[in-house]
Amino acid sequence: MLIKKIKEAARLSPLSIVSIPASLLFFGLLCQFTLAQGTRTAMSYREQNNRTVQPTAPGPATVQIQLHQSIPMPRPGSLPRTLPPGAVQTSRPYTCLLVDEHGQSISPAPSAVVRGEGQTFLLGADCLYMAAGNLPQPELGGTLILKSFPKPAFSQTPKTQGALTIPVHEFVNLLYCPLRHSVFVLDKSGDIFEFDPVKQSWAILRANLPSGGSPDPEYIDFCLSPSAKQTSLNQLNLLDPERNQIWKLTLGKSGNISPIAKKSFAEVMPWRVRKGDPSVAESIALSYDSLFYVLRNFGQSGQLGLIRPQTEMTVQQGRLPIKGIGPIRPTRMVSQPGLPLYIVERENNRVLAVNKNNGQAVPFLFGANSNLRGLTPDNQGFWIIDGNKLFYRKVIEPDNLVQAAKPPTRSIDPRLKRLHLPIVGINLPRHAGVYPGARRLYRYGVHEGMDFFDGYGGARVYMGTPAVAAGDGIVVRADADFKDMNLPTFNRVMSDCAREHRTSDKNEDLFRGCQVWIDHGDHLVTRYAHLNKINGKIKVGQTVKHGDLIGFVGVSGTGQNLPGRAKYPHLHFEIWLDGKYLGYGLTPAETVGIFENIFGTK
Numbered sequence: 001m002l003i004k005k006i007k008e009a010a011r012l013s014p015l016s017i018v019s020i021p022a023s024l025l026f027f028g029l030l031c032q033f034t035l036a037q038g039t040r041t042a043m044s045y046r047e048q049n050n051r052t053v054q055p056t057a058p059g060p061a062t063v064q065i066q067l068h069q070s071i072p073m074p075r076p077g078s079l080p081r082t083l084p085p086g087a088v089q090t091s092r093p094y095t096c097l098l099v100d101e102h103g104q105s106i107s108p109a110p111s112a113v114v115r116g117e118g119q120t121f122l123l124g125a126d127c128l129y130m131a132a133g134n135l136p137q138p139e140l141g142g143t144l145i146l147k148s149f150p151k152p153a154f155s156q157t158p159k160t161q162g163a164l165t166i167p168v169h170e171f172v173n174l175l176y177c178p179l180r181h182s183v184f185v186l187d188k189s190g191d192i193f194e195f196d197p198v199k200q201s202w203a204i205l206r207a208n209l210p211s212g213g214s215p216d217p218e219y220i221d222f223c224l225s226p227s228a229k230q231t232s233l234n235q236l237n238l239l240d241p242e243r244n245q246i247w248k249l250t251l252g253k254s255g256n257i258s259p260i261a262k263k264s265f266a267e268v269m270p271w272r273v274r275k276g277d278p279s280v281a282e283s284i285a286l287s288y289d290s291l292f293y294v295l296r297n298f299g300q301s302g303q304l305g306l307i308r309p310q311t312e313m314t315v316q317q318g319r320l321p322i323k324g325i326g327p328i329r330p331t332r333m334v335s336q337p338g339l340p341l342y343i344v345e346r347e348n349n350r351v352l353a354v355n356k357n358n359g360q361a362v363p364f365l366f367g368a369n370s371n372l373r374g375l376t377p378d379n380q381g382f383w384i385i386d387g388n389k390l391f392y393r394k395v396i397e398p399d400n401l402v403q404a405a406k407p408p409t410r411s412i413d414p415r416l417k418r419l420h421l422p423i424v425g426i427n428l429p430r431h432a433g434v435y436p437g438a439r440r441l442y443r444y445g446v447h448e449g450m451d452f453f454d455g456y457g458g459a460r461v462y463m464g465t466p467a468v469a470a471g472d473g474i475v476v477r478a479d480a481d482f483k484d485m486n487l488p489t490f491n492r493v494m495s496d497c498a499r500e501h502r503t504s505d506k507n508e509d510l511f512r513g514c515q516v517w518i519d520h521g522d523h524l525v526t527r528y529a530h531l532n533k534i535n536g537k538i539k540v541g542q543t544v545k546h547g548d549l550i551g552f553v554g555v556s557g558t559g560q561n562l563p564g565r566a567k568y569p570h571l572h573f574e575i576w577l578d579g580k581y582l583g584y585g586l587t588p589a590e591t592v593g594i595f596e597n598i599f600g601t602k
């Protein structure tokens, strides 16, 4: 295997605007990071403890998580169980309409769904939905009335009614915790929140903090498993492709996380792999059923890896090839103990049910204009979100393999088809951590653009590389007389971020440095950031064509222009559609899927 030396680059400094993925270049290697306390971080990579595992049979019986307990839950009184007059909905078999309390279609459409103790919860980027009743009988179909609970407000004044002391970033994933009778919600900055369905109130389960070591953790999926120490405890497992690790957090039946665990996770399950083995780097989803199932993806090559913990610090790992289907484009994986692994392929309008023992997959096809997101399984099949509906499929009635072999690619917004990449000859980088939506924990924020570094995407990127207009449009911002932050300003901005646990819009703008913005019409805007300087001929109000030179790659806004700092030039490129960055409300894998559809997969 070709192993490239990775630059210590941006990852070395907590001040840098990105973390470059070790994972991209180091399949099969454990990336070990050490922290030179108080200064910069250093790291080394080495192969460790090569172990193999038999990749199929589940391990000895362990305590399983009961996700469908029949304990009745108190029903919140404020939720209507029936629709108001006039809000008549037509029921169709295997279809469940999602409506609000007034009978109107739920908007925005939810991204994920989970059930627990007879209740159904759905997630949007900015709210949690709780259903008033049960999902309908699949054969009958029906309607689910949802009440929405917006993201809690943020106030740093203690005990402000209904507000949390840290801000909530975009919601990205949820699970139900039967032990605590609550819903855990993960946001894109890696904070975990807890929603109590009875009190209908929010709390912070764990505020994310830089971990020590580099890069910072990036939690993109989570699952519960029994605690190895005590069956009365649960373990929350967090998938971190940046660090190539699964993090564990032991939870009691109630109460807060211990102060130590709040600071940093005491328990870490490293992913120790042999050269050539799958790893959790570039992984997108995690599930538990006696052992851990990790879904890996990049470049349309989904693979499953299996992990069996041996001790706290050693694991066996193996591979479960997905059989019966060609290349896949996975965006999510959902499962429960005893059920198949359901893999959603949003861009292929397809769901696969994968046998956990032999990897055999069967396909379920959906229409060409579907918008497949999260799903929730039961013993006979699964409900999947498609826009503001749920569709049910029985697992014993899959679609024809021949038909499923060439699924229609999901169509994209036609406005995006006008765009090209902003560096001549470059391709999409092959690492989710440089895409929009990735966490930027050093500034407690979310990445809103895509980074083009040297060597990422097959073209040279250096100080002064020309950046070109991604499409025809009008220049709406051009920082001709840009002056970068001095040290006091930079330090003030960093301390703002730490104190507020976020990057304010004003500070985000400072971090982008010298910028050009182009308005392409129809609410489509592109931004080019960290420029060394702009093309002096570019003025606000001027019309540009695709490919016109607008500026030169640099490091402005990253802090790397300060004296004595190493420079890692890259272009930060944002696409804004209808007032949101492209990737808003999507998982990392869903975001990659859209970018591949716009710019190709070469």
Ligand SMILES: [Zn+2]
Pocket: 017, 018, 447, 449, 450, 451, 571, 572, 573
């Ligand atoms: Zn960036």
